[in-house]
Amino acid sequence: xxxxxxxxxxxxxxxxxxxxxxxxxxxxxxxxxxxxxxxxxxxxxxxxxxxxxxxxxxxxxxxxxxxxxxxxxxxxxxxxxxxxxxxxxxxxxxxxxxxxxxxxxxxxxxxxxxxxxxxxxxxxxxxxxxxxxxxxxxxxxxxxxxxxxxxxxxxxxxxxxxxxxxxxxxxxxxxxxxxxxxxxxxxxxxxxxxxxxxxxxxxxxxxxxxxxxxxxxxx
Amino acid sequence: xxxxxxxxxxxxxxxxxxxxxxxxxxxxxxxxxxxxxxxxxxxxxxxxxxxxxxxxxxxxxxxxxxxxxxxxxxxxxxxxxxxxxxxxxxxxxxxxxxxxxxxxxxxxxxxxxxxxxxxxxxxxxxxx
Numbered sequence: 001x002x003x004x005x006x007x008x009x010x011x012x013x014x015x016x017x018x019x020x021x022x023x024x025x026x027x028x029x030x031x032x033x034x035x036x037x038x039x040x041x042x043x044x045x046x047x048x049x050x051x052x053x054x055x056x057x058x059x060x061x062x063x064x065x066x067x068x069x070x071x072x073x074x075x076x077x078x079x080x081x082x083x084x085x086x087x088x089x090x091x092x093x094x095x096x097x098x099x100x101x102x103x104x105x106x107x108x109x110x111x112x113x114x115x116x117x118x119x120x121x122x123x124x125x126x127x128x129x130x131x132x133x134x135x136x137x138x139x140x141x142x143x144x145x146x147x148x149x150x151x152x153x154x155x156x157x158x159x160x161x162x163x164x165x166x167x168x169x170x171x172x173x174x175x176x177x178x179x180x181x182x183x184x185x186x187x188x189x190x191x192x193x194x195x196x197x198x199x200x201x202x203x204x205x206x207x208x209x210x211x212x213x214x215x216x217x218x219x
Numbered sequence: 220x221x222x223x224x225x226x227x228x229x230x231x232x233x234x235x236x237x238x239x240x241x242x243x244x245x246x247x248x249x250x251x252x253x254x255x256x257x258x259x260x261x262x263x264x265x266x267x268x269x270x271x272x273x274x275x276x277x278x279x280x281x282x283x284x285x286x287x288x289x290x291x292x293x294x295x296x297x298x299x300x301x302x303x304x305x306x307x308x309x310x311x312x313x314x315x316x317x318x319x320x321x322x323x324x325x326x327x328x329x330x331x332x333x334x335x336x337x338x339x340x341x342x343x344x345x346x347x
Contacts, residue, residue: 009310009311010310040263040265043265043268043269044264044265044268044307047265047268047269047272048268048307048310048311049311050272051268051271051272051308051311051312051313052310052311052312055311055312055313056312
């Protein structure tokens with residue numbers, strides 16, 4: 001899923017400074033799971049904005065809404081009535097959500113409240129780790145389902161490098177697992193160590209041309 | 220709710236202590252408004268923010284003593300959440316002093332009264 005984190009409150013307030021009627025819009029999918037922009041976080045940010053405005057003796061109205069998936073135009077359209085009553089939309093969705101709202105509500109400024117960070121998974125409660133670089137040329141069949149492109153600090157495809165520490169940690173960070181040690185252990189457990197004896201050509205990092213666009217073959 | 224002191228009381232400890240305080244006729248400020256919760260861990264940052272948004276003067280979260288939570292670690296979670304709520308209040312330019320977490324046993328009515336009275340005193344001190 002997409003992992004994001006909230007921008008600093010001062011930055012959000014600076015972006016909202018010219019406006020007095022704000023609609024804070026959350027997303028019920030990825031950013032809800034990573035505690036960045038779900039219904040609860042929308043409530044917290046809206047409450048903070050109202051309290052901060054009161055402390056500064058400023059008049060502001062902050063409405064709240066959460067869309068099941070902010071990155072779908074049909075779902076984003078469901079808040080059209082609310083958007084018609086505000087000066088600005090403060091999106092707590094990922095970058096795709098912000099842009100979807102901006103496209104659906106072309107006449108209203110849409111401001112991002114989150115920094116979209118990476119594609120990852122929850123490692124433990126409140127901790128998310130990057131798992132996929134969206135490189136467009138998946139390599140996981142050869143590495144036991146562990147992506148060296150993002151989980152190895154050097155992103156090398158024929159590891160490990162010479163910097164693996166004792167205990168299988170990375171030379172750049174003693175708290176970080178060496179991705180290639182993880183690969184070795186996984187393949188060893190599966191009896192597939194021969195995969196590590198092969199040399200892999202440099203990866204085509206231009207497999208996805210930007211901006212990416214994929215058309216389904218299904219009708 | 221204006222100027223009230225909201226006391227979120229765990230029903231397994233602080234609420235019982237408040238109840239005994241009432242039965243024993245112990246006096247505490249009428250500004251204290253008790254909200255009974257099944258566990259201090261039920262109180263979230265949004266509850267604290269909403270209380271201040273609605274005009275309360277202070278928020279107290281009162282949970283079980285350390286190691287005595289009926290829900291294993293609800294009191295520890297509550298402590299973390301109140302710290303988080305205080306950070307959110309600070310971001311909004313508000314005083315962090317008026318939100319606090321305390322631990323007490325169900326048979327400690329005097330401690331309950333002391334906590335809420337101290338909270339009121341510190342509010343009065345801050346306004347003078």
